[in-house]
Amino acid sequence: MLTKRQNLMETITGGKPDRFVNQYEPFAIMYGTPVTMQSPMPMPGQHNVVDAWGVTRSWPEGTPGAFPVHDEQHIVVKDIARWRDYVKAPKVDFPASAWEPAIAEMEKIDRKEQFATLFYAPGIFEQSHYLMEISRCLLAFYEEPEAMLELIEYLTDFEIRYAEQVCKYLKPDALFQHDDWGTQISTFISPDMFEEFLLPSYKKLYGYFKDNGVQIIMHHSDSYAATLVPFMIDMGIDIWQGVMKGNNIPELLKKYYGQITFMGGINSADVDFPGWTQEIVANEVKRACEECGKLYFIPSASQGLPMSNYPGVYDALTKEIDNVSKIMFK
Numbered sequence: 001m002l003t004k005r006q007n008l009m010e011t012i013t014g015g016k017p018d019r020f021v022n023q024y025e026p027f028a029i030m031y032g033t034p035v036t037m038q039s040p041m042p043m044p045g046q047h048n049v050v051d052a053w054g055v056t057r058s059w060p061e062g063t064p065g066a067f068p069v070h071d072e073q074h075i076v077v078k079d080i081a082r083w084r085d086y087v088k089a090p091k092v093d094f095p096a097s098a099w100e101p102a103i104a105e106m107e108k109i110d111r112k113e114q115f116a117t118l119f120y121a122p123g124i125f126e127q128s129h130y131l132m133e134i135s136r137c138l139l140a141f142y143e144e145p146e147a148m149l150e151l152i153e154y155l156t157d158f159e160i161r162y163a164e165q166v167c168k169y170l171k172p173d174a175l176f177q178h179d180d181w182g183t184q185i186s187t188f189i190s191p192d193m194f195e196e197f198l199l200p201s202y203k204k205l206y207g208y209f210k211d212n213g214v215q216i217i218m219h220h221s222d223s224y225a226a227t228l229v230p231f232m233i234d235m236g237i238d239i240w241q242g243v244m245k246g247n248n249i250p251e252l253l254k255k256y257y258g259q260i261t262f263m264g265g266i267n268s269a270d271v272d273f274p275g276w277t278q279e280i281v282a283n284e285v286k287r288a289c290e291e292c293g294k295l296y297f298i299p300s301a302s303q304g305l306p307m308s309n310y311p312g313v314y315d316a317l318t319k320e321i322d323n324v325s326k327i328m329f330k
Helices: 004-012 080-085 096-107 124-132 134-143 145-169 191-197 199-211 226-235 249-256 278-292 313-328
Strands: 027-030 056-058 115-120 174-178 216-220 239-243 261-266 297-301
Touching: 004 297, 027 096, 027 174, 080 145, 096 145, 115 145, 115 216, 124 134, 124 145, 124 199, 134 145, 145 191, 145 199, 191 199, 191 226, 199 216, 199 226, 226 249, 239 297, 249 261, 249 278, 261 278, 278 297, 278 313, 297 313
Parallel strands: 027 115, 115 174, 174 216, 216 239, 239 261, 261 297
Antiparallel strands: none
């Protein structure tokens, strides 16, 4: 039987996996570093928690995650043309002693079994609209393109300086970054605009990680982003996590077979709700696995972490993926 790590590599390289990769099982996810500890994450039910960028976030009960608070009082960037007056990147340079707890956590990971995986969120696009508010941000791409390019470059520079530190001290095997690029039916910006504004930054960032020992780039975007897949491949993404079924994953697999792996196929909203049942979960898992096949596909909910909003759903998905593996990998 292959290890979890070996089975992932067989799946994403067109080899001979002996079962489906079961959601996040190959990834031991590392959350806390001296840099990220500056930005406390709201817990479910917490409101108005301010991070190191000055962004205020709340996590209302019953919702899948924390969201920025964007009334006039809490918006950080009041005027994109003067973004430098409002935006100050968090501290990145910490003494070696400050990294010791994170190093100790990384050393607990059995790297023969799992990938030591650095988690980071939000990504470059999300950070820009966290600072500005989403509608203002999207307008700024059209009305103030030079200022937006400057802000994106500033955010990219911060992430690369952070990458330098984590590669130096933690030496992760994989990176898991969140950056939602669309709604359920469309991308937030056109592919041409994405190519102009965001692709160069992500090529630079993900290229740095790859050049410094990171084997796997996993990017979360639980949205429609089928038209951005060529850019994902170009920027070095190995696994697109959060792929909702509205992207037509079987078609994407045919078109980009062998170039990128799709992780998802099960919309969280279809299985992770108050009235969920094991039967509903089983049917969705069976459908996704039969439609997408054994290679370059990892069945999982579109949720961006190994968790569920309602107790028991994540474990139910795990059980059903194992059940389908026993049938499809005979």
